[in-house]
Amino acid sequence: MTTDIRPLDGIRVLDLSTLLPGPLGTLFLAEAGADVIKIERPGHGDEMRSYVPKLGEASANYAVLNRGKRAFAADLKDPADRDRVLDLAASADVVMEQFRPGVADRLGLGYDQVRARNPKIVYCSITGYGQTGPHTARAGHDLNYLAESGLLGVVTDGTGAPQLPVSVLADIAGGSYPAVLNILLALRQRDLTGRGSRLDISMAHNLQVLAYGYFAAHQGSGEWPRPGREQLTGGSPRYRIYSTSDGRHVAVGALERKFWERLAVLIGLPARLVDDEGQEDVVIAAVAERIGAHPAEYWRKVFDGEDVCATVVSTWDEAVDAGLVEPDRPERLTGPGFDVGTLRSPLDPALRGTPGAVGYPSLDPLPADVGGLWR
Template identity: 70%
Template sequence: MSQPPLPLTGVKVLDLSTLLPGPLATLMLADAGADVVKLERPVRGDEMRSYEPKFGEASANYAVLNRGKRAYGVDFKDPAQRERVLRLAAEADVVMEQFRPGVADRLGLGYDDIRAVNAGVVYCSITGYGPTGPHARRAGHDLNYLAESGLLGVVTDSTGSPGLPMTVLADIAAGTYPAVVNILLALRRRDQTGEGVHLQVPMTHNLQVLGYGYFATHQAGAGWPRPGAEQLTGGSPRYHIYPTADGRHVACAALEQKFWDRLVELVGLDAKFHDDTGQEQAVIDALGERFAAETADHWRSVLDGEDVCTVIVATWDEAVAAGLVDVDAPERVSVPGGADSFPTLPSPISSALRRGPGTTPYPSLAELGDASPWA
């Protein structure tokens, strides 16, 4: 029985973006069958190629994010090369860019420039602060967007200081994923109407979705979150991180009463602290003392097999051993034209909708000639 075509088979994507948000979005489109052509700086290419550790001629980071694409070095400021880019854009279904607002327009590659040669194009702009307003043209990175959105300050330590986030939340959750969703919706509408669109994906503004509960609480009149004091930010003993005797940690998320009742029984918490209402800090302190009295292995033996939503904070090796991090995915990325490969980042695209297992190289940086890569 023949396999059905991938959902984005025949879709041509011109990727002008760099680093993480745009390239990860176009990787997902490529996984679903799109043909992605990535344009980078001449000679050096995308800055991520230079990261460590290296895997062949580029970094492992670059390899993971750009497998299955083709890449060409282009000087956007050179009129002849810009004309080649416009000819490519005239063929594209999707154009992805990640410049600061106004830069693509100055280069002659803004939405109006592309729409003039391709009325049905889906043109996606990922920005830090949106296309207009007092912050629009400012430089920024993930940590800046989290800080200025209000999210970074909602969880604080005992000194009142926020911590570094565990990963680049804004780039992925507020850049990549909204871009993919909106591109797919725009392609669907284009199928229905023939109309293209300019999609704006402002990462700082999109972070509001991650703070949906804080937003709802404020809109209902209860104010903005108090740092480290709300149910999910450190104010509740039922949703907290507790140190163990050996320097490890327990992550407690026993919010529902049935989980909480079983947890306090298992750990032997004094009965006067079973009801945490109105004495949250005292219960946090008491439960902290209990967890701090024993090692992580002890608490793992107590908690394993119990429905209490409370676990040991895992190391990466432990997560792999538990099967929760996949370092042996059937999809592999290889060096260009070589045999060296490694299992690559598992795709979030359903296996029924993406290309099957196999080895796909990341692209060498070629020279963009007059002939179209899509010819």
């Protein structure tokens, strides 16, 4: 829908996070109308600013994740700067932080310190392993959380080795998304009760949502998934990736019988192999042989217009040509379902030289309406 009022108009977010999980979460909030104030270290700012490729002075990654926000410099170890940031927290609705457990408290910006100034604050912490427990102080990145959760090992190659994931699943699905969801729930709860909330977002623990099927199977059978052998991890001929004769690939997701039976007709699978239960390996080999006999373009034409849940694995250029990827429309990144046309890129020429514009070469002082800060 298109409306002049966005859901989070009037909500102020103080963003102390860096890199991906927190900034992507606050991007969702900015696109919903929130005023996001991002605090970065003096001089170089968020480390993601230095990534390549660049869009002007900032990296492309930084520009996409932080558009529509205002960025300012503060040395959180300096008491004067810290106090100014605490003043901001006192006027905010949401604080997002991504320090290791205990760091924000030592800086004087922890939940108890902010709540003392602002009892209605929704204070969200994203960490690798949560605020409590035996792993809280450990360093980690997306791949580590996937590895320790058990998820990384459920899909393996022919040698039994796990593969790198297609994206940073823990950061986004275990960090950004649950943070935004719980912030919105906490704001609604605040509407009803007048009380703020403390949100503890553990990326490693939230990966259990992605593993829901494995937990359900364990409850029913007492068994954990066998690497590469379950229905969705390579054990079924109906849900696999097959090579074509020209080195491309076809993704088959024909789980339902009607799709599988039609696919069998299209690829010439013998009738005796259509019932794949109990002979999965034989059927996998037969499907691989038939798909491997022709190039990708042949299969693209065969599957065109057919309901078989089988598709050629696209290159990025092909995905763009098909309209499924729109690289020149970064506002589609989060796709909130309402008008975000007023959110400009942080490197929009109209914002150049504007104090507080994200992507501006220096980190500028805060304007007077949010505390009259510095630098």
